[in-house]
Amino acid sequence: MKLLLAHIVCLLSLLSWAQKPLVYLEVEPKEAEIGEAITITVKANIQGDVDIDLPAAYVSGYNTMSGMEQEIDYNTGKVITYFYHSQSGTLSKAGNFTIGPAYIKKGNKVYKSNTASVQIKKEYTPPVANHEFTSKQLRQPAFGIIETSKQSIYEGEPLLLNAKVYSLFSPTHLENYQEYTLEDVLDKHDIGASNQRIMVDEENIRRTTYFTFEYDKKVVFPIGKGKITIEPFKLLLLRGFESLPLTSSSAVIEIKALPGNAPKDFTGGVGNLKLKRSLSNNDFKQGDVFTLSLEISGNGNLQNLLEPKLNLPQGFLIYGDPEIKEDFVFGALGAEGKVTYDYHIQVTQHGKLELPATTLSYFHPQIEKYIQLTSEQDELIVGKNSNFQLAQTKVGSTINNAVSSDQPAPLRAANNDEENHDFIIGSGIFWFGLSAPILIALIGGIWMRKKPEIAHKKSKNQQKETFKKETELLFEIAKSKLENQEFGDFYSMLEKAFLQSIAIKMNVPLEATINRQLIMKTLYEKNLSESKKIEIKQWFEKCDAGRFGLGSIENNHLELIASSKLICQNIDK
Amino acid sequence: MLRILLIIQLFIIFGAHSQNDFDNALKKANEKNFQQAILSFEKIAESNPENSAVYYNLGNCYYHIRRYGDAIWAYEKVLKQHPLDNEVIMNLELCYKKLGSNHAWQPHLSGMQQLIIAVGSNTWAYLAFFLSLIFAFCLFYVLKKDTGWRRPLLLLGGGMLVLLIISIACAFASYDQSNKSYFAIITKSEAPVFLNDKGLKSTFKLAQGIKVAIIEQKASNYLVQLENGRTLLVNSKHIRLI
Numbered sequence: 001m002k003l004l005l006a007h008i009v010c011l012l013s014l015l016s017w018a019q020k021p022l023v024y025l026e027v028e029p030k031e032a033e034i035g036e037a038i039t040i041t042v043k044a045n046i047q048g049d050v051d052i053d054l055p056a057a058y059v060s061g062y063n064t065m066s067g068m069e070q071e072i073d074y075n076t077g078k079v080i081t082y083f084y085h086s087q088s089g090t091l092s093k094a095g096n097f098t099i100g101p102a103y104i105k106k107g108n109k110v111y112k113s114n115t116a117s118v119q120i121k122k123e124y125t126p127p128v129a130n131h132e133f134t135s136k137q138l139r140q141p142a143f144g145i146i147e148t149s150k151q152s153i154y155e156g157e158p159l160l161l162n163a164k165v166y167s168l169f170s171p172t173h174l175e176n177y178q179e180y181t182l183e184d185v186l187d188k189h190d191i192g193a194s195n196q197r198i199m200v201d202e203e204n205i206r207r208t209t210y211f212t213f214e215y216d217k218k219v220v221f222p223i224g225k226g227k228i229t230i231e232p233f234k235l236l237l238l239r240g241f242e243s244l245p246l247t248s249s250s251a252v253i254e255i256k257a258l259p260g261n262a263p264k265d266f267t268g269g270v271g272n273l274k275l276k277r278s279l280s281n282n283d284f285k286q287g288d289v290f291t292l293s294l295e296i297s298g299n300g301n302l303q304n305l306l307e308p309k310l311n312l313p314q315g316f317l318i319y320g321d322p323e324i325k326e327d328f329v330f331g332a333l334g335a336e337g338k339v340t341y342d343y344h345i346q347v348t349q350h351g352k353l354e355l356p357a358t359t360l361s362y363f364h365p366q367i368e369k370y371i372q373l374t375s376e377q378d379e380l381i382v383g384k385n386s387n388f389q390l391a392q393t394k395v396g397s398t399i400n401n402a403v404s405s406d407q408p409a410p411l412r413a414a415n416n417d418e419e420n421h422d423f424i425i426g427s428g429i430f431w432f433g434l435s436a437p438i439l440i441a442l443i444g445g446i447w448m449r450k451k452p453e454i455a456h457k458k459s460k461n462q463q464k465e466t467f468k469k470e471t472e473l474l475f476e477i478a479k480s481k482l483e484n485q486e487f488g489d490f491y492s493m494l495e496k497a498f499l500q501s502i503a504i505k506m507n508v509p510l511e512a513t514i515n516r517q518l519i520m521k522t523l524y525e526k527n528l529s530e531s532k533k534i535e536i537k538q539w540f541e542k543c544d545a546g547r548f549g550l551g552s553i554e555n556n557h558l559e560l561i562a563s564s565k566l567i568c569q570n571i572d573k
Numbered sequence: 574m575l576r577i578l579l580i581i582q583l584f585i586i587f588g589a590h591s592q593n594d595f596d597n598a599l600k601k602a603n604e605k606n607f608q609q610a611i612l613s614f615e616k617i618a619e620s621n622p623e624n625s626a627v628y629y630n631l632g633n634c635y636y637h638i639r640r641y642g643d644a645i646w647a648y649e650k651v652l653k654q655h656p657l658d659n660e661v662i663m664n665l666e667l668c669y670k671k672l673g674s675n676h677a678w679q680p681h682l683s684g685m686q687q688l689i690i691a692v693g694s695n696t697w698a699y700l701a702f703f704l705s706l707i708f709a710f711c712l713f714y715v716l717k718k719d720t721g722w723r724r725p726l727l728l729l730g731g732g733m734l735v736l737l738i739i740s741i742a743c744a745f746a747s748y749d750q751s752n753k754s755y756f757a758i759i760t761k762s763e764a765p766v767f768l769n770d771k772g773l774k775s776t777f778k779l780a781q782g783i784k785v786a787i788i789e790q791k792a793s794n795y796l797v798q799l800e801n802g803r804t805l806l807v808n809s810k811h812i813r814l815i
Contacts, residue, residue, distance in 0.1 A: 184612055223608045304638055306605060324639065406671070408633050408644075408664040411602055412626040414595040424698040425748040433702045434741070441709035445716025 021046050023113035025100040031119045034092060035247055037061060037140050038118055040099055041086040048106035050085040053115075055097045061088040061141055061244065088141065090245075091120045133166075133205060137249070142167035142237050144248030146180050146230050147214070149332070152254040155223045156270035156301045157365045158334030160191075162217040163233045163248060166210040170200060171237045179216055180233040180248070187221035187304065189330040219330050221301050225257035258363050263370055267308050269362030271300010271334055277358055277375035284380055286350040287388035289319065294358060294375070297338035302328050307341055308360045315349035315382075321406045350384040467510050471500040475561065482557050490557065491547035494564060498539070501568035516540060528571070535567055599630065607634040618650075625651045625658075632664060641668040642760035642781035646813040649758060649784070653751055653815055656680065656687035672782050681756055681784065689743045690750050697744035701737055708733040754814035757797065759783045764811035767794060779807065787814065 023044040032038050042050055047068075064087045071080050091097055100115040137143040142165060149160035163180060165171070182188070198213040215235075222228060232248040258270070273296055280291035294308055307322050323344075328337025347353065355378040361370050424430050474497035481490035496514075503514045506522050523533055542560055598613035614631040621627065632647030648665045651658060665678040680687060689697075711730030715723055762781040765774050770791055779785075785797035785807070794806045 186608055186611055186615075223612075304608065306637075326639070406667060408636050408667055409660040411599060411630045411633055413599070414592060414624065414626050423695065425694045425744055426752075430698055430701075430744075433698075434705045434737075437706050437709035438712065441713035442716070445713045448713075448717045 021111050023102060023104050023111045025052070025102045025113040025116050027099050027116040027118050030117075031121065032091070033121050033136070034094055035090050035140075035245065036136060037088050037090055039086055039088045040116075041084060042102040042104070042113060044083050044085075044104050044111070044113075045080060046104055046106055046111060047083045048104040048111070050102060050104055052087075052102040053100055054089075055091070055099070057091045057093040057095075057097065057120075058099075059090045059092055059245065061090060064088075091118070092245075094120050094122045096120075134249075137166075138206065138208070141169065142171070142244055142246055144233060144235070144246050146233065146248055146251040148230070148251055148253060150253070152256060153222065154256050154258055154270055154363065154365045154368075155225060156221055156258070156268065156304065156363070158219050158221055158271070158300065159253065160217070160219055160332050161230065161251075162192075163215040163235075164212060165198075165215065165235070165237065165246065165248075166203070166205070166212050167237060168208070168210060169239050170211045171198065171213070171239055173238050174198060174215070175236040175238060175243070176234070177216070178234040180251075181231045182220060182222070182228060183231075184224060184228065185220050185222045187223075187301075189219050190217070191219050191330050191332070192217040219332065219334055221304065221334065222253065222255045225255050227252050227254050259368075259370070261370070262363075263361040263372060265308065265359045265372065266361040266363070266370060267306045269296070269300055269302075269305050269360075270365060271298060271302070271362065272364060272366075273298040273300060273302075273360075273362045273373065275358070275360050275373035275375055277378075279355075279378060282380075284347050284382040286347060286382055286385035288382075289344055289346045292343045292345050292355075294322075294341045294343070294360075295338050296341075296360065299331075299333035299336040300362070302326070302335035302337065302339050305339055308358065310343055310345075310358060311356070312345070313354065313356065315347060315353045316355070317346040317348055319344040319346060347380065347382050348388075350382045353380045353382055354378075355380055463510055464504065467500060468504055471497050471504065474500065475565075478561065487557075488547065491543055494561060495540075495543050498543075498564040498568070501564070502536070502571060505568055505571045532567075532571060539563060539567060595624075595627065602630060602634050605637070607637045610634045611638070623654070625654045629661065632661075636664065636668060636671075639671070640760070641672050642758060642762070643813065644668050645782045645784075646758040646760055646815065649756070649815045652680075653690070654693075655691060656682060657691045669782060672780070674780065674782060681786075682750075686746070686750070690747050692743070692747065694744045694747035694751070697740050697747055701740040701744060704733050704737040704740060708737055755787055756815045757785050757787055757795065757812040758815060759785065759807070759811060760813050761811040764807060767806040767808070769806070770794065775805070777805075779805075779811075784815075785812065 021044075023042065023046070026041045026043065028039045028041070040052060040054075042052065044050075065084070066086075067084045069082045069084065071082060072078070073080055085102075096117055096119050098115050098117050100113055102113040104111045104113075133143075133145075137145075144163060144165045147162050147164045150157075153159050161180070165174075198215060200211050200213045203210050203212045216233065230251040230253065232250050234245070234247050237244045237246050276295040276297070278293045278295070280293070281288075284290065292310070296302065296305060296308075303326070307324065310318060312318065322341040325340040325342070326337075328335040328339065330336075357377040358375045359372055361372045363369070364371050424433075474493050478490050478493035478497060481487075481493055499514050499516065499519055502508075502519050503510065503522075506519075506526060508514065508518065508522050512518060519536075520533075523536065539560070542556075542563075546556060546560065594613060594617050598610050598617060601607075601613060602610035611631060611634045614627050614634065617624070618627045618631065628647045628650040632644045632651065635641070635644035635647055645665060645668045648661045648668070651661045652665075655661070662678060669678055682690065708730055711726045711733060714726050715730060759779045759781055763778040764781070766777050766779060767773060768775050783799070785799055785805075788796040788798055788804060790796075790809070791806065793809050795809055795812060796804060797807050797812070798804050
């Protein structure tokens with residue numbers, strides 16, 4: 001008994017210590033943007049398998065943590081153990097979402113939590129200046145920025161761009177990369193190694209170590225003026241088989257127009273350039289053609305330079321357009337290398353000729369000035385050639401003949417007649433235009449062909465109707481003859497009406513003389529049943545008996561009329 | 574009625590606007606401001622892809638800034654609508670010359686195909702309408718029965734039907750050629766070639782200006798066929814569809 005009491009006391013004491021089950025779900029932050037990480041935390045004083053009801057738009061992230069914590073309830077002085085389960089993820093759609101409830105399964109019992117709602121707004125990717133990170137970005141498990149070499153550049157100046165990803169986890173590779181885009185920028189060149197591999201490095205931002213890598217390095221040469229926005233890149237960042245979708249922030253670059261006081265010999269060069277001039281030979285005779293090479297080297301927008309104009313004095317003729325040789329590569333400073341222009345020049349005079357220095361201007365973006373480059377001037381001693389005859393061309397000008405001209409045919413004016421070149425085939429007009437005349441002809445032709453047949457059928461039907469009415473009239477006349485006791489006429493009218501009725505029913509040609517022989521012949525031809533033939537024969541016999549027997553009873557006449565109608569009605573059944 | 578007037582007005586305004594854009598682009602090109610002109614012409618081409626003059630001028634502008642691959646693409650776009658345009662063919666040959674290529678421009682269409690396209694799908698469609706009218710006339714009189722011209726009409730109608738089918742086929746062939754892209758031009762110098770979808774690069778590279786036949790699009794790459802029958806994967810950034 002003592003033992004039993006001790007057990008009860010122990011049990012009661014245990015029950016008093018037992019806690020009420022608590023399962024609480026919490027989501028942080030309550031408001032977020034598409035793709036922004038949210039953290040779902042389930043706090044419970046019981047331990048078990050956690051399962052959370054999540055919306056379909058939820059994309060699970062990498063951070064999943066579980067743990068426990070002990071708290072003291074200062075009211076009771078009891079130590080309470082809480083178990084945590086926290087996971088991060090993102091929502092891929094805008095709207096209000098309900099997260100939860102969370103279920104904790106312990107043994108056979110399932111404990112349910114509250115639900116929490118989170119409001120997801122449309123994604124906004126504000127432009128971010130280099131190396132300035134927003135708090136939103138730093139809340140993410142990974143984020144991307146577009147790195148630019150400068151915030152403000154002159155038009156034509158090279159701008160270095162690359163995608164940069166910061167991640168809290170070490171990414172292994174990436175997929176579905178959609179590059180950043182610049183509207184109205186024509187001149188883009190990939191630089192650096194293959195875009196397919198990532199070289200992960202480490203970087204500290206506000207005491208947090210991020211794994212970073214650069215991707216899709218480009219050098220671009222914007223033109224025009226004003227601000228241009230570089231639209232974000234998108235990618236799927238992977239660690240093994242786990243993936244995280246990522247959209248970078250955008251970037252804004254200011255393009256400044258070149259100063260308006262461009263020298264006349266400015267050929268569009270922006271960068272840092274050098275000029276070198278050389279001649280193909282030094283020994284000349286009147287009429288000789290030599291090559292003057294202008295080499296523009298350095299870095300900048302070498303690919304966009306226009307050919308320099310040579311202002312030659314009398315005694316020189318330029319043949320055609322210069323030959324252009326490009327030898328540059330795209331790098332961080334733009335196009336690095338040289339462009340050579342080879343001019344073919346004929347010496348048309350003899351004696352001591354001076355070839356003046358060639359000048360060329362370019363814009364230097366660092367010192368923000370136009371700089372003029374000047375080559376050395378050359379002195380040519382040209383021997384006389386008495387056989388040489390000068391072509392009828394303006395001295396010092398360019399000879400453009402079919403052989404040497406490398407210019408494409410001139411620009412064309414707008415040809416608005418060409419708009420909607422294929423509009424007929426692409427629309428329903430085509431099939432309608434083709435099928436309508438054929439269909440009309442088909443229907444019209446068939447109708448024209450059938451027209452007489454239809455008319456004949458119509459007249460036949462009309463005739464039949466008239467015949468029917470006539471037959472009805474004959475029956476009426478027969479009845480009136482009966483009333484007038486004119487039995488001879490009654491029988492002949494009745495017989496005629498009966499024969500006509502059968503003729504209508506059996507489709508006997510109405511033009512024919514309808515008599516008993518014709519009707520009987522038709523009945524045999526149409527294989528009428530024997531019983532019906534007998535019935536008709538009997539009717540004829542009754543009629544004959546009535547007509548020639550002279551002793552008919554009134555009832556028999558009426559019966560004869562009725563039977564004649566009945567036979568006619570049932571003849572084709 | 575008011576609605577129709579409004580639509581007509583909008584058409585006129587839009588037409589005038591696009592003409593204005595074209596003139597501005599042409600002005601920039603004449604001022605040798607080729608990059609700005611290219612941007613403008615590219616925008617016009619997007620909204621009015623039928624205007625061959627836009628592509629022609631685009632080709633010239635690209636030529637002047639020495640982007641010969643893009644120039645070839647633009648000229649090929651013109652030839653798609655006007656395969657017999659000699660000026661364009663000469664410009665194309667100039668581009669290949671500038672690229673230092675021994676490769677002379679070759680049309681990818683036979684003479685007959687070029688002729689069919691040069692006639693244009695609308696002209697073929699009008700011809701088909703005319704032939705269908707003659708065929709319908711013959712059909713009507715043959716079906717009408719009471720004609721002594723039945724036999725010659727049958728022969729004429731049969732002939733018209735054959736011509737009608739041919740002109741419909743030509744109209745569709747012309748339409749198909751000008752609206753679908755079967756070929757592309759490599760616009761990047763030394764465009765890399767991939768061996769698989771994962772980005773494995775081949776040591777082989779494609780030269781700028783090469784014309785390739787499009788087989789299919791695979792994500793960001795195109796499976797293309799070279800003239801010698803070899804098939805390769807090329808990044809869509811490096812080619813432009815004709």
